[in-house]
Structures are given as structure tokens and as C-alpha cells.
Amino acid sequence: MSVIGKGTPSYTFTRTTGRVRNFRSPQDVIESLDTDLGSTIALVASGGTTFLSPILGQLGGIVCLDGTLRSHLAIVSREFEVPCLVGTDLTGELADGTEIVLDIDDGAGVVRAGAEPDSTAPAQDVSAAWWSYVRRVGDEIAVKDFDVQVTPEALDALLAEELTDDRLDDLVQHMGRAFKPEMTRRSGFTSELFPMLPYMSLSVIEDFHSYAERIAVIDAAVPAEELGRRLREGPNRVSPLWIWMIGYHYLCGRECLIRMGKLGRDERREEIRTVVDFWRRLTLAHRGDGTLDYKDAGFTNRYLPQPVVDELADAGTVLDPATSKALKRLNATVSGYSFLYFCDSRVGICDSGPYPRRGAAARRTIVRDYLSLGPSAWAYPWAEDLEPPFAGLTMALTFDPASFREFEINDWGTTFTEPDQLLASVTEAAVFGYRADGSRELLPPEAWPEVAAAISKQHMTLYQRFAAMDRRERIFAATRMYTSGLRPFAALAGVTDSIDWSISDDTLALYPEPFDDDDQAAAIFGTALVANDMPGSFSPVHSRDS
Incomplete structure (x- = not known):
């Protein structure tokens, strides 16, 4: 994004994107009083405060052509925590509706040209730009600016495209380059209760053995893009993480089998195309902006419609020390249980977001889903008779992004911040309990300790259940946990009973040898996906010369 202006930031704020609105008279301010200004960046000539005072705290940002850090506008915008540049020198005029980005580089404020969608751009031009992005190599952790403007019409065209051999390979290589650095950045695969590398290896291999057939049934009943659109309608359904896993776990299984000498790189190409194309269409429709991963979108995912987020966040309670402590306890309790x-x-x-907070320009909201606390579409045997107070929970957590030097949500849907205490910076929170029929209930803060206590009781029941299992039972319980990943999509498509959910004989043949052995599992999994001689984790599907 090109720099189109420079100014002095009124305080250290995080990157802010919005659309310009010129305010030249009090009448302009009055006419804006009944509008949502959370994504509006006001452009004004002078550094006085009173001119914008009726709306200042509601704005997404301010660009002022005059003034210094001692200007009233700089002082009050800082108190409201509204990103503001004063004394700004622009390279040209900014018309109403122009998308711009306010940012800080080495302490200096800059205005960047935003990504202005060109609704007249032919769909084929968007397609060419999108596939060019897919083929591009990013930095050391595979980050690359997503600079493609995907309108709804262009998105429909992308969804309808044929996944040719070359495009399939381009997509697999993009995924491999994105996945490899995330594997090196995550924590080790260790657990005192579950043999993680044996069950992870078995589960991704089983996904490779079974997904093509299962996906064909689901896709025939309800196309992937329609499933993606339905799942955008609200939280606590199927998270972006389970969508992400469809493509990535499947390709991990392929790579493990290649490493073991049980699969050639050019084998089962049509099955690979079936799964990767389903994942591509499901992901594009669910995210809705043309990106495929959190990383593509700058470590964000704002798949929920803003009105849905507003409804969740508006129900929030302003936290005091007691309610903040109760929220942290509930979050920790449910996290451990999950x-x-x-x-x-x-x-x-x-986690999804961060989303703008309506009426609080400098605030952001994360929506955190706890997807399953009892019997569910995943049909896990160990959960059949659990009796948690709710089938799932959703938290809307509002915070000040200026509290953090670094902020990202990775492809596993986990938020990482620096400093690393997100909940310590949460100022408002809403907690919703979901029942098995999909209905939800807003839980007041006084109910949070009760819910935490009830979940703790279920935790002990579940712990004793797993502790009573032997090693083999735990490995295959955990394998089933992952390999049931398509069940919620099958349920939404109405075809759960049309699919065989048992673990295939091809996968069972790999236990106990080699996957009862932790060291052998680690060698196969780690060498296949990380310690290889490829730029990414995944092998090409075909040779360009073939």
C-alpha cells in the first residue's frame, strides 16, 4: 500500500483502516449524528476539538491537516483512544468514501492508500490476480500482503472456477509454505495422557484414506460454498479451525504416507483434487473476502457479519475487578475442559476477529467459541452421557488494541499477544450459553462462577473416563476425535447416516507398527512435514512437465 500522507500520531495506536469522510462545517457533523461512524476516518482542516466534539468518540480515526501534539484535537482524541494524525501533509485530495489506512512507522504517522475495490474489474482480472497471489512466496513465516480486491461477484467467479492440474499444484504449494513455519512456531506435541504423535499421525493418515469418499457425499448433497455461506450466519457452529483442518490435515496424511513409501507423489490425484477443491470453496465462501487463511488476512478472520458481532458485544458487561476475575476463571476452566x-x-x-466495536472507535472485539461441551455432532463416545450446563459457550471480549505491541490470531484460531495477557486488557465481556437445539442464553456475571463450577465437575468425570483407558484406547479415542471432523458438515448437509465413519482397514494396518511407538511416529511426522528438503510441507501433486 502506497504512502499518500504523513503526520504526527496523537498516541501509539494500532493500524486502522476506514473510509474518508470530509467534515467542513457543523452541518456535516450534525448530519452524521445518527450514522455508524466506527469505520469512518474524519478528514478535517484544523486542530480544534469542539468542531468534532459530538461525534469524536465514535469515529474510527481522524486525519487533521493542521495542529501539533499540543492541539486540543490531539489531546482529546488520545483520551478517547481514537487514532489521529495531526499536521498531516497529503499528496492529494481525498474524496469521501476513499479507503485509507492510518499507521505508525518508526514513530511517524503515515496515511496509506487503502484497497479500493473496483467493481468494474472483470472477473478474469481478479482471478489472475488471485492465482498470482497464491503462487507468490512470502517472508520467512510465509506472510505476504493480500492485495487482491475480491468483490462478491468476483468471489462467485472464483468459486465456480475449475481446479486444473496446475492450479491444484499451486494451491497445494501455497498451503505447504503457509503450514511449515506454523509447525516450527507451535509448542511441542507432548501429553502425559494422550500419545500425541501416534494419534496425530494415525488421524491425518485416516483423513487421507477416507476424506475423498466422505466429501463426495457431502458436496453432492449441499455444495461446499453453500455450507460456507450458512456457517457465516452466527457463532458457535463449526469454527474456521475445523474448516482449515479439512485441507491441511488431509495433505499432512498424504505427506506421511509418501514419507513411509506407501504412496507415490503422483498417485490419487483426482481424490486430492476432490478434497482440496472442497476445502477451497468452503473456505472462500466462509471467509467471504478472498483469503484462505488467518495468515493471508494479516492474522485475522472476520467471518461473522458485523451486525452479529454488534449484537453479541452490545450485550457485554463493563468489567470491574470482581467480574474480571470471574471471567478469567470461567475462561480458564472451560479452556482446560475443552x-x-x-x-x-x-x-x-x-477465536475470530478482531472486529470493530460499535460506538467505541478505538476498541476491538474478539469472539471466542467453545464449540462442544457435551454430546454433539462429533458423536464422541466419551461425551455421550456428559451433562454440562450448556452444549457450547461464546464469549464476546472487547479490549483496547493499544494495550499490545503485537497481536495475532493464528490458523489454529489461537490469539497471541505481547504482552501475553489478553483477558487482563478486556474491558467488556458478554458470555452466551448455547443449548443443544441451537438456542442461546445471555449469562449474567453472577452466573459465571456457577457455570465454571459445573464445568469443573464434568471435567473430573471426563478425566476419570480417559484415565481408565489403556494406551491403545487413548490413541484411538484421540484418532477418532480428529477423524470425525467432517461430521458437523455432514449433519448440516443431512447426510450423516449415508457415510461410513469407521476407521479404515488401511489405517488400522499401521497400528501397532509403526504408530504405537512414539519415536517412530515422531520421526515419520516430523520428517515428512518439517525436516524435509522442500520449501513447504507438501509435495507437488504432479510434475509441470507431465
Whole structure:
């Protein structure tokens, strides 16, 4: 994004994107009083405060052509925590509706040209730009600016495209380059309760053995893009993480089998195309902006419609020390329970956002889903008779992004911040409990300790259940946990009973040898996906010369 202006930031704010609105008279301000200004960046000539005072705290940002850090506008915008540049020198005029980005580089404020969608751009031009992005190599952790403007019409065209051999390979290589650095950045695969590398290896291999057939049934009943659109409608359904896993776990299984000498790189190409194309269409429709991963979108995912987020966040309670403590306790309790429920995996917890907070320009909201606390579409045997107070929980957590030097949500849906205490910076929170029929209930702060206590009781029941299992039972319980990943999509498509969910004989033949052995599993999994001689984790699907 090109720099189109420079100014002095009124305080250290995080990068802010919005659309310009010129305010030249009090009448302009009055006419804006009944509008949502959270994504509006006001452009004004002078550094006085009173001119914008009726709306100042509601704005997404301010660009002032005059003034210094001692200007009233700089002082008050800082108190409201509204990103503001004063004494700004622009390279040209900015018309109403122009998208711009306010940013800080080495302490200096800059205005960058935003990504202005060109609704007249032919769909084929967007397609060419999108596939060019897919083929591009990013930095050392595979980050690359997503500079493609994907309108709804262009998105429909992308969804309808044929996944040719070359495009399939381009997509697989893009995924491999994105995945490899994330594997090196994550924590080790260890657990005292579950043999993680044996069950992870078995589960991704089983995904490779079974997904093509299962996906064909689901896709025939309800196309992937329609599933993606339905799942955008609200939280606590199927998280972006489970969508992400469809493509990535499948390709991990392929790579392990290649490493073991049980699969050639050019084998089962049509099955690979079936799965990767389903994942591509599901992901594009669900995210809605043309990106495929959190990393593509600058470590964000704002898949929920803003009105849905507004409804969640508006129900929030302003936290005091007591309610903040209760929220932290509830979050920690449910997090620990979810990790156990999903066999020491994080897949039951997923953050999306950060979303703008309506009426609080400098605030952002994360929506955190705890997807399954009891019997669910995943049909896990260990959960059949659990009786948690709710089937799932959703938290809307509002915070000040200026509290953090670094902020990202990775492809596992986990938020990482520096400093690393997100909840310590949460100023408002809403907690919703979901029942098995999909209905939800807003939980007042006084109910949070009760819910935490009830979850703790279920935690002990579940812990004793897993502790009573032998090693083999735990390995295959955890394998089933992952390999049931398509069940919620099958349920939404109405075809759960049309699919065989048992673990295939091809996968069972790999236990106990080699996957009862932790060291052998680590060698196969680690060498296949990380310690290889490729730029990414995944092998090409075909030779360009073939």
C-alpha cells in the first residue's frame, strides 16, 4: 500500500483502516449524528476539538491537516483512544468514501492508500490476480500482503472456477509454505495422557484414506460454498479451525504416507483434487473476502457479519475487578475442559476477529467459541452421557488494541499477544450459553462462577473416563476425535447416516507398527512435514512437465 500522507500520531495506536469522510462545517457533523461512524476516518482542516466534539468518540480515526501534539484535537482524541494524525501533509485530495489506512512507522504517522475495490474489474482480472497471489512466496513465516480486491461477484467467479492440474499444484504449494513455519512456531506435541504423535499421525493418515469418499457425499448433497455461506450466519457452529483442518490435515496424511513409501507423489490425484477443491470453496465462501487463511488476512478472520458481532458485544458487561476475575476463571476452566474433551487438542476453542466495536472507535472485539461441551455432532463416545450446563459457550471480549505491541490470531484460531495477557486488557465481556437445539442464553456475571463450577465437575468425570483407558484406547479415542471432523458438515448437509465413519482397514494396518511407538511416529511426522528438503510441507501433486 502506497504512502499518500504523513503526520504526527496523537498516541501509539494500532493500524486502522476506514473510509474518508470530509467534515467542513457543523452541518456535516450534525448530519452524521445518527450514522455508524466506527469505520469512518474524519478528514478535517484544523486542530480544534469542539468542531468534532459530538461525534469524536465514535469515529474510527481522524486525519487533521493542521495542529501539533499540543492541539486540543490531539489531546482529546488520545483520551478517547481514537487514532489521529495531526499536521498531516497529503499528496492529494481525498474524496469521501476513499479507503485509507492510518499507521505508525518508526514513530511517524503515515496515511496509506487503502484497497479500493473496483467493481468494474472483470472477473478474469481478479482471478489472475488471485492465482498470482497464491503462487507468490512470502517472508520467512510465509506472510505476504493480500492485495487482491475480491468483490462478491468476483468471489462467485472464483468459486465456480475449475481446479486444473496446475492450479491444484499451486494451491497445494501455497498451503505447504503457509503450514511449515506454523509447525516450527507451535509448542511441542507432548501429553502425559494422550500419545500425541501416534494419534496425530494415525488421524491425518485416516483423513487421507477416507476424506475423498466422505466429501463426495457431502458436496453432492449441499455444495461446499453453500455450507460456507450458512456457517457465516452466527457463532458457535463449526469454527474456521475445523474448516482449515479439512485441507491441511488431509495433505499432512498424504505427506506421511509418501514419507513411509506407501504412496507415490503422483498417485490419487483426482481424490486430492476432490478434497482440496472442497476445502477451497468452503473456505472462500466462509471467509467471504478472498483469503484462505488467518495468515493471508494479516492474522485475522472476520467471518461473522458485523451486525452479529454488534449484537453479541452490545450485550457485554463493563468489567470491574470482581467480574474480571470471574471471567478469567470461567475462561480458564472451560479452556482446560475443552482441551481434555478434545484429547489434549485446541480444536474446541477458536477465536475470530478482531472486529470493530460499535460506538467505541478505538476498541476491538474478539469472539471466542467453545464449540462442544457435551454430546454433539462429533458423536464422541466419551461425551455421550456428559451433562454440562450448556452444549457450547461464546464469549464476546472487547479490549483496547493499544494495550499490545503485537497481536495475532493464528490458523489454529489461537490469539497471541505481547504482552501475553489478553483477558487482563478486556474491558467488556458478554458470555452466551448455547443449548443443544441451537438456542442461546445471555449469562449474567453472577452466573459465571456457577457455570465454571459445573464445568469443573464434568471435567473430573471426563478425566476419570480417559484415565481408565489403556494406551491403545487413548490413541484411538484421540484418532477418532480428529477423524470425525467432517461430521458437523455432514449433519448440516443431512447426510450423516449415508457415510461410513469407521476407521479404515488401511489405517488400522499401521497400528501397532509403526504408530504405537512414539519415536517412530515422531520421526515419520516430523520428517515428512518439517525436516524435509522442500520449501513447504507438501509435495507437488504432479510434475509441470507431465
